[in-house]
Amino acid sequence: METLTDMIDNFRVPQRLRSAFSVFLKNKMEFSLVLSALLFGFAFYLWIFLRNQLVPMIDGPYYLLQVRSVLTTGGLLYGDPPLTFYLLSFFSILLGDITLGVKVGVSFFCALSTIPAYFLMKRVGNESVFTGIVAMLLVIFSAPYIRMLTDFMKNAIGICWLFSFIYYLHEITFSDSKKSSTILATFFLLLTGLTHILDFGLALVYLALYTGMVLIFNVNRRSFMKALSVMILAVSAFVLVAITLFSPLFTDFGKILSFINNLTAPQSGEDPTSPSIPRFAPRPPPPRPPGDRFPLFAVGGWSTVLLILSFGIILSLYAWKQREKQGLLLLVTATTIGSIVCFPLIPSDYLMRFSLMIVVPAAIILSYGISEIWTHTMGDLKIVALVLTVIVLSISVIQTMSVIKSIHPTISDAGYLDLVNMKDQIPSNSIVAVTDHGIRYWIEYIDQVEVTHGRINDLSPDLWQSYSHVLGLFSKGKIPPIPLKTLFVGNVFILTELQQNNLIES
DSSP: OOOHHHHHHHTTOOHHHHHHHHHHHHHHHHHHHHHHHHHHHHHHHHHHHHTSSSOOTTTHHHHHHHHHHHHHHSSOSEEOOOHHHHHHHHHHHHHTOHHHHHHHHHHHHHHHTHHHHHHHHHHHTTTOHHHHHHHHHHHHTOHHHHHHHTTOHHHHHHHHHHHHHHHHHHHHHTSOOOHHHHHHHHHHHHHHHTTOHHHHHHHHHHHHHHHHHHHHHTSSHHHHHHHHHHHHHHHHHHHHHHHHHSGGGGGGGHHHHHHHHHHHSOOOOOOOOOSSOOTTEEOOOOOOOTTOSOHHHHHHHHHHHHHHHHHHHHHHHHHHHTTOHHHHHHHHHHHHHHHHHTOTTSOHHHHHHHGGGGHHHHHHHHHHHHHHHHHTOOGGGHHHHHHHHHHHHHHHHHHHHHHHHTOOOSSOHHHHHHHHHHGGGSOSSEEEEESOGGGHHHHHHHHOOEEEESOGGGOOTHHHHHOSEEEEEEETTOOOSSOOEEEEEOSSEEEEEOOHHHHHHO
């Protein structure tokens, strides 16, 4: 049976046309592979969300609150970088449902983050499609990324902009500084700032590290510095506008100072909560769940992290010996970033979130290492790269499935129905006190009532001055031993009215 190439030869197609047709076939195959990986990632992420009709984890209902606020008022209920919520609002309008819109929107943008990862590693990996596809799969089956996208959704969506920024930053470094590349690098850098402070901070660290490497190795130094000046001016203008004109939306910028203070004097005080929720109120930080200090290490172990970082150091030395400046700059920055986000002396409240960002350097380091084996071997020796790829991806899949098992809503279906049914039993001008932070946002979203969190005996007396009714929501079997007026009894929760005198007497 004749192949397509044989048919072309038989018709004596001109050489130039034959070459162009071969390139078309190759690009078509590449497009099909990339599109397939993208769709698979989207379907896989969406499957994780659709395993339960509710959104998972503590922060899940927080996104429902914010999106509903955007759809009903045009603004946010809590002060936060706004981009994610407006993007998810678009999906909610498109699908006609807030919950589904959040799930589909997060799945889409997290899957989309594999595209810049593909082009970045394809470029660094000697234009190898294989390297790019491996990078995509390493992002899709990243246990830390799965943990991030199901709880810290802003953070996860910011990975898409972070990968895109790194790609164009690398493009500026190793090619003549095109205006389009500088504009796009600046654009994606600002998108990280509009999405999440951690993504924004790491993008700036990448920029600083690349600048240092460019100065050391004199890689397109003059053109890079021109692009750098544009990005610095844009970032400076963005931060100035954000903290002066839109400061309620960018309170997260203050966490940079808080983080620096914690590095020198870690504090273990409990998180304060406000008794009321004014417009654009700062978001009350949730307490760290027990045993969740090292979510990444729980699935990969310190040995896995050290192995990845050690691999990055070895590959950096190899790239330096081979004088591969592209690989050297990317590997050194990725390994340095990986070491920073997983540094064990970081205060635990930050380390939990920081360590999840290992998804970016891990994908870069591992796919580059596999690429070197793939592109520098011939014939049957490529089987080594394939076997290594299967082993690495198998470990990633095992870790990912382990994390998926732990992903669930912070409220049961029966508990959700209790909140729905008790809505009519909540008097006007009420505030509900809860001891379980995991249901705080659910109460706000379902019952549309203000909520305060903390120990019942520690409630401020001012609550009774500010509200006509101070209510308490408790799980059955966890009701405090004080006189209470019962308003609603469900299958999971009991809604009561609290009296200040009873709390003082107890």
